[in-house]
Amino acid sequence: MTPASSTADTPASARPGYAARALIASALGYAMDGFDLLILGFMLPVIAADLHLSSTQAGSLVTWTLIGAVAGGLIFGVLSDYYGRVRMLTWTILVFAVFTGLCALAQGYGDLLVYRTIAGIGLGGEFGIGMTLVAEAWPAAQRARVSSYVGLGWQLGVLAAALLTPLLLPVIGWRGMFALGLLPAVVSFFVRRRVEEPALFTERVARGMRKLPLKLLIADAPTARASLGVAVLCSVQNFGYYGLMIWLPSYLSKTFGYSLTKSGVWTAATVVGMACGIWLFGVAADRFGRKPAFLFYQVGAVAMVFVYAHLTTPTALLIGGAAMGVFVNGMIGGYGALISELYPTDARATAQNVLFNVGRAVGGFGPVAVGALAAHYSFGTALVFLASIYLLDVLATLFLIPERRGAELH
Numbered sequence: 361m362t363p364a365s366s367t368a369d370t371p372a373s374a375r376p377g378y379a380a381r382a383l384i385a386s387a388l389g390y391a392m393d394g395f396d397l398l399i400l401g402f403m404l405p406v407i408a409a410d411l412h413l414s415s416t417q418a419g420s421l422v423t424w425t426l427i428g429a430v431a432g433g434l435i436f437g438v439l440s441d442y443y444g445r446v447r448m449l450t451w452t453i454l455v456f457a458v459f460t461g462l463c464a465l466a467q468g469y470g471d472l473l474v475y476r477t478i479a480g481i482g483l484g485g486e487f488g489i490g491m492t493l494v495a496e497a498w499p500a501a502q503r504a505r506v507s508s509y510v511g512l513g514w515q516l517g518v519l520a521a522a523l524l525t526p527l528l529l530p531v532i533g534w535r536g537m538f539a540l541g542l543l544p545a546v547v548s549f550f551v552r553r554r555v556e557e558p559a560l561f562t563e564r565v566a567r568g569m570r571k572l573p574l575k576l577l578i579a580d581a582p583t584a585r586a587s588l589g590v591a592v593l594c595s596v597q598n599f600g601y602y603g604l605m606i607w608l609p610s611y612l613s614k615t616f617g618y619s620l621t622k623s624g625v626w627t628a629a630t631v632v633g634m635a636c637g638i639w640l641f642g643v644a645a646d647r648f649g650r651k652p653a654f655l656f657y658q659v660g661a662v663a664m665v666f667v668y669a670h671l672t673t674p675t676a677l678l679i680g681g682a683a684m685g686v687f688v689n690g691m692i693g694g695y696g697a698l699i700s701e702l703y704p705t706d707a708r709a710t711a712q713n714v715l716f717n718v719g720r721a722v723g724g725f726g727p728v729a730v731g732a733l734a735a736h737y738s739f740g741t742a743l744v745f746l747a748s749i750y751l752l753d754v755l756a757t758l759f760l761i762p763e764r765r766g767a768e769l770h
Contacts, residue, residue, distance in 0.1 A: 378497060382493050383506055383509060385547070385554075386491065389490050390487055390514050391520070392456065392486075393483050393514060395521045396483065398517070398521035399521045400425065403529065404419075406529065407421075411472065413469055421473060424476055426480065427477065428479065429483050433485055433487070434714055436489060437712060440713075441706060446555050446556065452482045452485035452489065453545070453551065454482070457542055460479045461538065487716060491712050492700060492709040495697060495701075495769065496705070504642045504650070507696030507700075508643075508696075512639060512693070515634060516635075560769055564706065571707070573709075574714070576707035577703070577715075587715065588756075590715045593719070594719025601689055604630075604688060604746060606726070606727040607742070608623075629679075629682045630684060630685040633682035633686045634686065636690075637689060639693065641657060641694050642693045645694050646697075650694060650697065650701075654691060654761070657687050657690050657691050661691075662751060663687075664680070665743055669739075699711050699712050733745055
């Protein structure tokens with residue numbers, strides 16, 4: 361799978377090797393996001409004990425990281441459409457790296473909260489900018505597939521955190537783990553030196569065009585409908601993901617008496633299924649179209665979450681969890697291509713970050729809703745509720761989202 365070759369007089373972003381470098385930079389950025397959020401979850405009990413934090417204070421470190429991520433997505437998305445994808449991707453990685461590293465020096469709740477929030481701002485900008493950079497660098501026939509590889513970066517980061525944190529945390533402590541967060545600064549140096557701005561962006565700058573990107577998300581009735589549809593898709597995606605992944609280990613433990621280790625293994629099977637689902641989505645979306653792929657996965661999510669809520673044997677939960685993961689999180693592999701094809705270069709990064717982070721903000725209520733339903737009824741009831749919300753996705757895809765497979769970006 362190689363990008364189209366070019367002659368020496370073509371823009372830098374069309375030369376051999378550029379598309380691959382853009383993909384590596386974008387996937388690495390999103391991998392660092394997944395790694396950071398998961399190691400924070402692992403380290404919260406140790407941090408709370410060392411800094412004498414209450415459970416509310418410890419939990420707020422995650423909450424404010426996500427709040428920062430939402431703000432960062434909005435800010436850096438707009439800046440990327442004004443000042444360049446590569447420039448802003450570099451800054452998001454640097455902000456994330458520096459303030460994650462500063463967490464290692466925290467002396468109490470107040471300064472740690474500030475560092476985590478600002479690190480979240482950097483974290484939040486990386487997904488949308490990376491998706492935009494990749495979409496503008498690769499040909500239309502491979503756009504969904506390579507966009508799915510950026511989504512796979514998150515899963516790789518999560519997997520790395522799950523494997524490395526239990527090994528490193530007892531040796532270097534939570535401060536040492538945060539100090540590792542400085543390593544992404546090296547990635548930002550690579551990005552700035554080896555990846556150029558896409559030709560689409562540089563050509564627009566050469567024409568002296570500067571439009572208000574946020575306004576372009578509702579430029580006309582069809583675009584406004586598409587923006588509403590994408591916002592619904594991203595909201596359901598994040599609501600289902602966080603609602604499921606935060607509570608799944610507890611569900612296995614309390615309902616079936618699984619040990620922490622066994623719950624972790626069974627949850628890991630779901631994560632592996634998610635990674636497979638992301639990759640398969642990219643392949644399907646390029647071959648059959650964006651809407652058919654989304655509809656297939658959405659119906660699959662309704663069915664598999666409902667089925668999973670009624671499984672009881674260990675083998676069924678293991679296999680069912682992997683199958684559920686395919687559909688529940690596989691759709692993350694399609695947003696990069698879908699959103700890139702719906703909006704012009706003037707607003708592409710803004711659309712990616714604003715719409716996805718609107719979904720991330722809504723998704724933050726997923727664990728709260730699942731926890732409340734589980735407390736008042738049962739985890740099974742909460743899972744049935746999660747299954748039902750994917751019906752909103754089906755309606756939004758059918759009536760609000762146009763099909764743009766193979767469209768040339770403009």
